[in-house]
Amino acid sequence: MNQQKDAIVSVEDLRVHFEVRQGFFSAFSKKEPPVVRAVDGVTLSVGRGEILSLVGESGSGKTTVGKAILQLVPPTTGTVSFDGAPVPQDRQGLHAFRQCAQMIFQDPYQSLNPRHYISDIVAEPLDVAGIDLSADVRDARVREALEQAGLTPADDYLYRYPYELSGGQRQRVVIAGALILKPKFIVADEPVSMLDASIRTGILKLMLRLRDEQDIAYLFITHDLSLAWLISDRIAIMYLGKIMEIGAAEEIIKRGLHPYTQALMAVMPVPGQVREGGRTVLEGETPNAAIRIEGCKFSGRCPRAFDRCRKEEPELVEVAPGHSVACFLV
Amino acid sequence: MNLLEVRNLKTYFSTTKGMLKAVDDVSFRLESGQALGLVGESGCGKTTSALSIARLLPKEGRIEGGEIFLDGHDVLLDSESELRKRRWRDVSIIFQGAMNALNPVLTVGEQIAEAIVLHERLSKEEALKKSQELLDLVEIPRERYKRYPHEFSGGMKQRAMIAMALACDPKLIIGDEPTTALDVMIQAQILNLLERLRRERSMGMILITHDLSILGETCDHIAVMYAGKIVETGTVTDIFEHARHPYTDRLIRCFPNIHGKKAIPEGIEGYPPNLLDPPAGCRFHPRCEYAFDRCRVEEPVTRHVGGEHTVACHLVEETR
């Protein structure tokens, strides 16, 4: 199910539950020990050079999936495989894995140390990975990464500070830092959501070019369906720690079957569209992931929920080749 | 009748590097009950325009010229004490990221009540009661007034901020990126809410955003701002279907249309200029694909091109 033969990354029944300090959540969970089910049974894979988007509302667990894949948070259960084998858990193995898999964070304003030169920021992953290079080679690697990220000529950027760069340029610095170890897989967590639409394009094109030239695969995290549609091969729709629907990008956007996917489509702003009579909007908000939900995680907000949805949890079922949906109606 | 009329507004900041012309000769107007979208890239002067209208500029910012009339009243002539009296009754602003500004040690109800007593002679009990009515209005169960901000989600905090902004029945409400940090679904809920409140209370609204794609559904008119200037104004249809300014045209094409053809948008080459030293002539000329000699030396004037549609670009010849 959704596992490709040539996967660079695959995740099997991943769960990440956070224990929450007593007292904080005790107000609404008296019986059970408070546990936040950030990721609650996710199975997916990303092919070599593939871009898979993970789309969902705030708190649905997107970042946690990305971090768990990169072993930045420990999975509660489930396995993460890289290049066909489970990610090794010993120090050396982890070290090697971390060089092949990188993360780009959302905020280009906060993720760069303001007191460091761009050259040091880009080289930092080399130091963290303990890669000892001669000054010349190291310098060459930094320049190469900067130029690959579109900061050319690299000389113009090496000895500048982050505050001297624009938001788009800073995000390119972040990408250069992710590229320096020549990864095969990048988790890009909302890489353009802080940027003006006018400069997003450059970053998106850069990511696509790197995919084409270096066969880098991405897990592209976003809450913007139209961005996901633009950049990815496949889209996974996430709600409260679960994948509700996954399939080819075009398929999900044009023929999404899950009521949640359809609800997201209904509120997508369309430039220039004058919508009479307002939008069809789901009521309420995503419930807190610390509350246990019987049945389908979406049943509380689903406009089409019926009895069974509130008792039994639907499985992700393949409805067409490569297109799976978790809903009793489909 | 015009609820708001801004004429040739100039708002400058004095900085260590010189005078920064954040808003430079900006004019627009808004009729009562209507919604205007003010859109443009980061740093083009949207927030500064809003702060000028509400006379809430920080001390380094000064209104150097122009006029602002709100409901026929000249806002720039108000003394500090008059301002305090009128603020929140005339204009209130929902700020960018305001929901994070709620005081963590006071209940949400107390904070709304505090805003009310600042402007109305009400007892604490009356104010608390009114705060519950305001919560009703923004679709938060009223019994939640006893709760603290940390018990509210992002969307609910933003609703609470809207409730506070409505406390004194303002004639004009300005939303400065009121939904930017929120999810698509919550964004849609908040926009629907603002839309409903605006109609029910026939308030004027200015919606400030860099996300052009949300304006078609929310606004009657749009003003497009670039580097401290308004380059084009018009109805939603004027702007989306008959954009005449090259910047507006490029900006619209930056947004993917999920119902159209799948292609990475073109974006706009380069970056907006530094407002300490903006380019001569048309400020957009370094990024404009149509720029010709005149654009580099002469600043284009704002021309009417039919109806309420105005454009400041040398390419456009006056149609009157």
Ligand SMILES: Nc1ncnc2c1ncn2[C@@H]1O[C@H](COP(=O)(O)OP(=O)(O)OP(=O)(O)O)[C@@H](O)[C@H]1O
């Ligand atoms: N370290 C942690 N401890 C406790 N709870 C956590 C932790 N990290 C995340 N959570 C919770 O797990 C859930 C999923 O969080 P996550 O950050 O993965 O969501 P997301 O989909 O990335 O949301 P956003 O779009 O807001 O970034 C949320 O309820 C969050 O509060």
Ligand SMILES: Nc1ncnc2c1ncn2[C@@H]1O[C@H](COP(=O)(O)OP(=O)(O)OP(=O)(O)O)[C@@H](O)[C@H]1O
């Ligand atoms: N207090 C200040 N002192 C000096 N310059 C300022 C100050 N506030 C804003 N500016 C400058 O004025 C210009 C306009 O800023 P403003 O905040 O109005 O832009 P904006 O359009 O609201 O941008 P954003 O979309 O990023 O919120 C910018 O160049 C900004 O750097």
Ligand code: SF4
């Ligand atoms: S005035 Fe010239 S540079 Fe400015 S937008 Fe028009 S054509 Fe382009």
Ligand SMILES: [Mg+2]
């Ligand atoms: Mg996240």
Ligand SMILES: [Mg+2]
């Ligand atoms: Mg602003």
